[in-house]
Amino acid sequence: MKKIALHWQILIALLLAVLFGAIFPNQVRYVSWMGDIFMRALKMLIIPLILSSIISGVTNIGSAEHLGRLTFKTFSYYVITSTLAILTGLFLVNTIVPGTGADMGLMQGVDNLNITKESLGQTLIHIVPTNIFQAFVDNKMLSIIFFAILFGFFINQVDSKHSNFLKELFNSIFEVMMKITLFVIKFTPLGVFGIVALQISTSPDLIQLAIGLGKFMITVIAALVIHSFITLPLITKFIGKVNPIKHFKNMSTPLLTAFSTSSSNATLPLTMEAVENNSGVSNKITSFTLPLGATINMDGTALYECVAAMFIAQAYGVELSILQQFIVVMTALLTSIGAAGIPMASLVMITVILTQVGLPLEGVGLILAVDRPLDMLRTATNVWSDSCGATIIAKSEGEILKV
DSSP: OOOOOHHHHHHHHHHHHHHHHHHOGGGGGGTHHHHHHHHHHHHHHHHHHHHHHHHHHHHHHHTTGGGTHHHHHHHHHHHHHHHHHHHHHHHHHHHHOTTTTOOSSOOSOOOSOTTTTOOHHHHHHHTSOSOHHHHHHHTOHHHHHHHHHHHHHHHTTSOHHHHHHHHHHHHHHHHHHHHHHHHHHTTHHHHHHHHHHHHHHHOOOHHHHHHHHHHHHHHHHHHHHHIIIIIHHHHHHHTSOOOHHHHHHHTHHHHHHHHHHOOHHHHHHHHHHIIIIITOOOHHHHHHHHHHHHHHOOHHHHHHHHHHHHHHHHHTTOOOOHHHHHHHHHHHHHHHHTOOSSTTTHHHHHHHHHHHHTOOGGGHHHHGGGHHHHHHHHHHHHHHHHHHHHHHHHHHTTOOOOO
16 A cells, blocks of 8 residues: 555644544543654754754855855845745735634743843844853754854865865764654654644634634745745846746746655756756856755745744734844744755754744644645745746856746
């Protein structure tokens, strides 16, 4: 019998959890431990995964320093488009407010929110840790990310003997952490069952649950559509002087592949082939920008992480200040760089954002129910942004394209 795909396993677990929580509320304690263990496993992954992925990513970017101007243009494009994507999601989630009024058993006091009493200046100062090991213990994610970027950058500045050793070390650590992450993700259906059953047993209002998740999906989809069909085409048209409609048609195969596989890494060969042969970008540009984009340019993922964090805050009845929303934006941008190009990689990254602003991670169990279709859409957005960047950079280098 063919193995059931993970997203179907999660959906089945969700439905069973809703039934179990509603019918046997007094027996939920016998299954809720699965959710507790799953969340503990996710917390276990956060720091080593983020540290190794960012150090590995930064060292690999640094190895391309000889490309100079091309590196600067590529990195600038990725930061700008990811920031625009996050701001689009932030605007819509504050406008639609999908979590407010959606009583999903999450309406409870959340104490000791991080950064609630800090000014913007203090927050920026505290990004620089006085003790990196204390930052690990206290889950100070922005400090950890700052240290990882700094460490990765200076790996490329030391003697090649030490540099090569450290690059191999952190690349290897990242590969091991990805294996552990994929192993933990396999248990997502059990975790969802335990988490959702517990929430349903305390607040079995299924209509409100459906409304809340429906509004969340609409918010994410609307933000992705705006970014994919308005923001990126405008940038491509007026900055890159490229016809976005023709380029979109040229990208139909990789975009459909990205949508169906939810993996920008698996789509990479098709993306490179389409951008080179259909749109006419040189191999010099595609061989540098597209693999780098599949690693660090995650517009759709960054947007989704921001909206998901805000939705969970709203569902808990927590109103995040402008400063806290700024921290969400910064963390979403930085963690999207470390997100792997595999299905459900953003799951761990969302927990990083929630940890940074002090929100409980249990809310992740609910958005997992609708994660798969949104994962497909945001992966296609990631690949579309990568391809647009390749054409824009090629044009800026004086290449004559077919679009």
